[in-house]
Amino acid sequence: MDEVRAAIAIMKKDLKTFFRYRIAVVSQIFVPLYQGVIPGLLFGASFAVGGRVIGLEATVGTENLAGFIFMGGVMSGLIATGFWGMAMGLRNEMDAGTLEPSWLTPTRHETLLIGRALSGVVWQVLGQIALFAIGITFFGLRFRTEIIYALPAVLVAVVAMVGVAFLLAAGVLLIREASFFIDTTNFLFSIASGTAFPVTILPAVFLPVAFLLPTTYAVDLLRVSAIGQRPLFDPVLEWAALLGTTALAMFVGRWAFARAVRVIRVRGTLGQY
Amino acid sequence: MRRYPTLLLSVLFWPILLPASAVLMGRAYSGSNDPQALQAFAERAGTSEVTGFVFVGYAMYMWLSAMLWGPGSALRTEQVRGSLEAVFLTPTSRLVPLFAPPVAALPAMILDFAVIFPAMWLLFGVVLPFDALLRAFVVAAIGIPALYAIGALFASLVLRYGEIGPVVHLTRGIFVLACGITFPLTMLPAWAQLGAALLPPTYTVADTRTVLLRGEGLGAVAGDLIFVVALTVIIAMLASVVFRWLDRSARRTGMLGRY
Numbered sequence: 001m002d003e004v005r006a007a008i009a010i011m012k013k014d015l016k017t018f019f020r021y022r023i024a025v026v027s028q029i030f031v032p033l034y035q036g037v038i039p040g041l042l043f044g045a046s047f048a049v050g051g052r053v054i055g056l057e058a059t060v061g062t063e064n065l066a067g068f069i070f071m072g073g074v075m076s077g078l079i080a081t082g083f084w085g086m087a088m089g090l091r092n093e094m095d096a097g098t099l100e101p102s103w104l105t106p107t108r109h110e111t112l113l114i115g116r117a118l119s120g121v122v123w124q125v126l127g128q129i130a131l132f133a134i135g136i137t138f139f140g141l142r143f144r145t146e147i148i149y150a151l152p153a154v155l156v157a158v159v160a161m162v163g164v165a166f167l168l169a170a171g172v173l174l175i176r177e178a179s180f181f182i183d184t185t186n187f188l189f190s191i192a193s194g195t196a197f198p199v200t201i202l203p204a205v206f207l208p209v210a211f212l213l214p215t216t217y218a219v220d221l222l223r224v225s226a227i228g229q230r231p232l233f234d235p236v237l238e239w240a241a242l243l244g245t246t247a248l249a250m251f252v253g254r255w256a257f258a259r260a261v262r263v264i265r266v267r268g269t270l271g272q273y
Numbered sequence: 274m275r276r277y278p279t280l281l282l283s284v285l286f287w288p289i290l291l292p293a294s295a296v297l298m299g300r301a302y303s304g305s306n307d308p309q310a311l312q313a314f315a316e317r318a319g320t321s322e323v324t325g326f327v328f329v330g331y332a333m334y335m336w337l338s339a340m341l342w343g344p345g346s347a348l349r350t351e352q353v354r355g356s357l358e359a360v361f362l363t364p365t366s367r368l369v370p371l372f373a374p375p376v377a378a379l380p381a382m383i384l385d386f387a388v389i390f391p392a393m394w395l396l397f398g399v400v401l402p403f404d405a406l407l408r409a410f411v412v413a414a415i416g417i418p419a420l421y422a423i424g425a426l427f428a429s430l431v432l433r434y435g436e437i438g439p440v441v442h443l444t445r446g447i448f449v450l451a452c453g454i455t456f457p458l459t460m461l462p463a464w465a466q467l468g469a470a471l472l473p474p475t476y477t478v479a480d481t482r483t484v485l486l487r488g489e490g491l492g493a494v495a496g497d498l499i500f501v502v503a504l505t506v507i508i509a510m511l512a513s514v515v516f517r518w519l520d521r522s523a524r525r526t527g528m529l530g531r532y
Contacts, residue, residue, distance in 0.1 A: 023439045034446035043295070043456040044302040046317045047310040058304030065302075184286055191294050197301035 006107040010115025014089075015122060028123070029130050032073060037131075040069045040196070041139060060198050060223070061230030066141045071226050072195035074128055075157065075219040079193065081120035082161035083186035087168035089116045091178050100270055109261055110254070113169055117162045143226040150225035153242060157218035160246035164189075166253030170260035173270075194219055199232070214249055217242035288385045289392040292331035295455065296397060299323040318457040320486040324397045328389055329409075329485060330454040333478040335385045336417070337448050339378050340424040341441045347374035348431040358529050371425050371516050378424075382417065386410070401485055408484040408491055415498050416477030422508035423473070429516035432523040448474055473504045 019025060044065045047055045057063040090112075093099040102112055135141030168185070172178040192199070192206060193215035202210055210216050217238045223229040231238060264270045303310040303323065315321035348370060351357040360370055390406065393399045401409075427444065430437050449455060451468055452475040458466060469475045480494040491498075523529045 027439055027442060031442060031446070034450055038450060039455040040298070042460040043298065046457050046460050047299070047302045047314050049309050049313045053302060055302050055304030055307050055310035058307055059301045180283055183283075184290075187290065187294075191290075196294060197298045201297045201301050201305070 003108055003111045006105075006111050007115040007118055010112065011118035011122065014085075014116060014119035018119070018123065028127055029134075032077065032131065033134065036073060036076070037069055037135070037139065041066060044069070059201070062227050064142065064227040066135060066139050067143050067227035068223065068229070070132065070135050070139075070141050071143070071223045072219060073131065074154065074222060075193060075215050076190050076195040077124055077128065078154070078157060078161055079190045079195070079215060080186060081124055082117075082165040083168060083182050083189070085120040085123075086113050086116045086162070086165035087172050088178065088182045089113075090169050091172050091182075103270060110166070110257065113165055113257075114162065117158070117165065121158055144228060147222070147226040150222040153218045153221040153239070156242055156246050157215055160214035160218070160242075160249045163246065163249030163251070163253035166257040167249070170253075170256040173260045173264050189213065189215070192216070211241070212245060214242050214245040217245070284381055284384050285388055288331065288335050288388045289396070291334070292328045292389065293392070293396055295327045295331065296324050299327060314457075317459045318482075320482065322399065322486045324393060324399045325401070325486045326457075326482060327455070328393045328399075329481050330478060332385055332389050332413075332481075333452070333454050333474055334449060335389075336382050336420055337445055337454075337474060339381050339385070340420040341427060341445055343374065343378040343381075343424070346428070346431075346437065346441065348428045349437055352431060352529070361529065367520055368513060368516070371428055371512065372421075374424075374428070379417075386413065402488070405485050405488060409481045411491060412477060412480045412484060412494065412498065416473060416480075416501055419473035419477065419501055419505040419508065422505050422512055425512040426508060426515060429512055429519055432516070432519040432528060448472065451475070452478055454478055471504075473501045473508070476501045 044053055044056065047053060053063045053065045056065055056068060060068065062068070090099060093102060103109065132141065168182065171181060175181060190196070192202070192210045193213050194210065195215075199207065199210040199216055216232075220229070220232050221235060221238055221242070224231045224235060233241070299314075300306065300323075303314065306323075311321050311323070314323060318326055320326055348357060351360055351370070361367065390401060393401075427437065427441065430440065434440070451461070451465060452458075452472055453461075453469065454474070458469060458475070458479070461469065476494075476497040480497050483489045483494055484491065
């Protein structure tokens with residue numbers, strides 16, 4: 001119970017800090033719009049024939065371009081939260097000189113990340129509501145009511161991303177200067193999950209990597225429910241793969257994090273950056 | 274860059290991966306190169322060579338990013354480190370810290386050029402004629418001073434506003450949307466196309482595509498290039514005037530040391 005209270009306290013602290021920077025809050029909504037959504041929509045629409053995106057329909061079984069892009073954005077935002085909010089958050093604490101005091105509290109080290117995950121999820125929900133409202137109003141975003149069936153898949157993906165964030169946090173603790181590492185791996189993870197285009201378009205050599213990522217199945221299940229996209233596999237198989245890869249991510253992530261914590265305690269590098 | 278090798282990695286990573294992922298998006302949207310979809314794209318973009326279109330656009334994106342985040346933010350970096358006042362106390366003209374930092378960005382910009390086109394060939398098998406590459410180099414060389422001037426204009430804003438990160442983000446976003454960098458300009462509404470006609474990168478990216486992908490000579494884009502030079506002179510003069518004005522204001526208000 002104490003750990004839950006600590007996680008909630010970290011969440012509140014993070015949200016309080018986040019909302020103090022109002023320009024940053026606004027840019028968190030508008031940056032995905034002008035960097036991803038609008039260029040993606042206009043680029044996709046430039047292939048339209050008679051107002052129909054027949055190419056997308058041939059690729060994924062639906063011509064709902066806005067739905068395809070916005071649903072990819074949901075998972076892309078979740079992945080970015082795992083990479084930047086949770087894993088890179090430790091680096092920010094290093095810079096601020098607050099990581100050692102946090103590490104010395106009786107709270108478990110894993111709780112520090114889980115608290116960040118909670119604040120990330122709260123922000124994601126608020127941010128996605130705002131983005132969807134803008135999408136529906138200005139960009140013709142439409143999706144089916146069956147989207148609600150995909151919510152459990154998104155929740156499982158949140159758990160998976162916590163596991164991935166443990167693994168990344170281990171890397172951040174060991175290599176310290178991690179901006180490039182986080183930036184590039186975030187991009188590759190997102191692309192390999194099929195947030196921007198279906199993974200079937202990826203070169204064959206990358207497909208095994210894509211099928212090892214829980215987010216690949218989560219974004220596919222989300223699009224299948226929300227816009228009637230043709231699924232990659234049978235949805236039952238996708239659910240099994242999602243749960244299996246999530247368990248794997250959590251196991252490997254926690255193991256790597258525990259190892260990294262032990263290594264930095266032995267080397268005394270927690271305060272170095 | 275020599276001291277921070279990860280910066281070199283980023284120069285190699287982003288110019289390849291960003292356009293490559295956009296090309297794959299294009300394949301998804303075109304139904305893996307459906308002839309009808311490609312024909313529709315060609316009518317809007319002026320070329321059916323989606324890979325070349327995307328790679329040229331992202332070259333401009335990388336240059337804009339390098340210019341706005343590098344020289345455009347150089348004065349801010351000096352300000353945060355506490356060395357801006359010391360620099361301004363030297364007998365050097367104030368315009369030197371404004372216009373000199375872009376020189377440091379030039380090697381990275383040339384490296385982008387050197388990375389992007391081989392990547393296009395190695396990853397997607399698109400080989401561009403050597404003479405077309407030379408013409409594109411001329412177009413880029415004429416267009417780069419315009420980016421230089423835009424970077425300088427932004428740098429001067431540091432003296433008034435300090436933190437310009439969000440402004441840089443916003444400006445890069447506007448350029449990406451308005452200049453036809455990642456999609457054909459004809460997809461924009463008429464009023465936005467009118468605005469785009471006043472931005473030098475619009476011409477640089479369109480002319481580079483013209484000489485590279487449509488095989489046109491420099492004569493076909495000469496009018497655009499002259500207009501870009503004129504815009505460059507205007508923006509550079511504007512940057513100098515704004516910088517002098519904000520410098521005077523910063524000295525009066527003591528803004529130089531505050532951030």
